[in-house]
Amino acid sequence: MTKALQAAVLLFPGSNREKDVARAITQATGQAPSFVWHDERSLPPGTDLVVLPGGFSYGDYLRCGAIAARARIMDSVRDHAERGGLVLGICNGFQILCESGLLPGVLLRNSDQRFICKFQALRVENAATRFTSAYKKNQVIHVAIAHGEGNYFVDAETTAELNISGRIAFRYCDGFGRADQRANPNGSIEDIAGVFSKNFNILGLMPHPENLIDALTGGEDGLGLFASLADSR
């Protein structure tokens, strides 16, 4: 039997979804993740997956994720990613990955200026990755979103590149899988909800799949992401 996926969840002052994501990882892999404080100089040996959880690191001061992106542990995360290690950033974690330059673009204030907290349909755009293999391409999943700054923005050239290379992971859509302005909750360019890095070892997304892992609490559509990661070893 292969060894279970070893995950490390980073903790910044103001992270608040770390236990949710830890529960999802434990449920999918059978192995609880370790927690790593932002001021550490290294990741635990044997780490396969680094998770940047949701929350409000540093109170969203300056720009969301800007200060966390310069934390000491991020040098180790960058090394880990360069070696091909997996990195997952959810919500504030996605903002941190963008601010650190590990993913392209930036998350702006929602176009209607409001904090949004609701169920949202997503369309799986690329199911041929280690993060999404348990889904089918164009599958519609229902997960939670909860953010004030989820309005994804990149220049036109990068958007084209993301499209061509299959680096768009999820798009906001309606219940029928139609991605358009009406289904887009926050103004994100091309309804983008999540993107991959060039080598598909980094995923950042605004929605919270870690909160949809149990039929008793709203559904299991988020579990596929963690099941994919568990199977990726």
Add this chain to the structure above:
Amino acid sequence: MKARIVVTLKSGVLDPQGKAIEGALKSIGVANIASVRQGKVFDIELDTADGEATQRALHEACEKLLANTIIEDYAIWHD
């Protein structure tokens, strides 16, 4: 030395806060408001009197942290 850095959104980047403020100014009847863009101001004290060192430090501060140059421009003033 004292310095001031102003960070603003690049033109072309949607600024919903600026738009809302613009709307509010118009709605309270302030005359001649054409448009509003919101930015950030940083007042910084430096422990050097050397102009070149100051310039270098302030540029580094902007590039490394204060501005996200994908969406923002910055301007620097100092004594």
